[in-house]
Amino acid sequence: xxxxxxxxxxxxxxxxxxxxxxxxxxxxxxxxxxxxxxxxxxxxxxxxxxxxxxxxxxxxxxxxxxxxxxxxxxxxxxxxxxxxxxxxxxxxxxxxxxxxxxxxxxxxxxxxxxxxxxxxxxxxxxxxxxxxxxxxxxxxxxxxxxxxxxxxxxxxxxxxxxxxxxxxxxxxxxxxxxxxxxxxxxxxxxxxxxxxxxxxxxxxxxxxxxxxxxxxxxxxxxxxxxxxxxxxx
Numbered sequence: 670x671x672x673x674x675x676x677x678x679x680x681x682x683x684x685x686x687x688x689x690x691x692x693x694x695x696x697x698x699x700x701x702x703x704x705x706x707x708x709x710x711x712x713x714x715x716x717x718x719x720x721x722x723x724x725x726x727x728x729x730x731x732x733x734x735x736x737x738x739x740x741x742x743x744x745x746x747x748x749x750x751x752x753x754x755x756x757x758x759x760x761x762x763x764x765x766x767x768x769x770x771x772x773x774x775x776x777x778x779x780x781x782x783x784x785x786x787x788x789x790x791x792x793x794x795x796x797x798x799x800x801x802x803x804x805x806x807x808x809x810x811x812x813x814x815x816x817x818x819x820x821x822x823x824x825x826x827x828x829x830x831x832x833x834x835x836x837x838x839x840x841x842x843x844x845x846x847x848x849x850x851x852x853x854x855x856x857x858x859x860x861x862x863x864x865x866x867x868x869x870x871x872x873x874x875x876x877x878x879x880x881x882x883x884x885x886x887x888x889x890x891x892x893x894x895x896x897x898x899x900x901x902x
Contacts, residue, residue: 671856676725710828718738729747747822866889
């Protein structure tokens with residue numbers, strides 16, 4: 670579904686990604702792991718069109734998208750859950766969700782809204798509340814729900830656990846696991862390697878913008894380098 674090939678991204682003179690290549694197949698959940706500054710968020714922003722690559726290619730369903738603006742990538746079936754669960758704080762829960770479906774028809778939005786409320790009952794209970802009154806975990810669920818309103822075929826998730834209490838991290842990753850089991854294709858950028866490796870099929874490890882490891886999640890959990898750096902082994 671998604672193919673990234675030889676991607677190079679710079680911030681001024683600083684190179685953030687060095688010839689990075691990866692792929693996500695249909696119905697597959699893939700994690701990109703690494704420490705702060707490894708290039709994870711730069712990668713997901715480049716895929717979504719929020720930062721321009723200097724060279725390389727990004728393809729969705731075999732078609733190049735790296736020159737398309739973000740809204741056209743959304744129209745082709747991608748949606749982003751931004752880092753830190755960013756929501757429109759002065760809009761209600763339901764207004765936030767409806768913004769996620771702005772490219773869809775009203776009948777589709779109504780049906781998808783009910784599906785999101787079924788997935789996140791707490792959002793249904795708080796549909797009329799301003800987003801800024803929600804807890805951190807609820808705001809993260811709202812950010813995921815807003816992305817799902819676009820009915821994406823590929824969901825990009827950036828640092829979903831950032832700033833959350835451990836019990837909320839567990840809840841959010843349960844949601845991601847449920848989406849994976851529902852055959853939503855997912856690319857998850859995450860610093861919490863232990864949690865991420867429990868809910869994905871495969872993973873890549875980045876260090877300083879370079880891809881250093883890749884493989885099935887079960888194998889990477891046993892990899893000494895991953896255990897030492899990310900799993901406390």
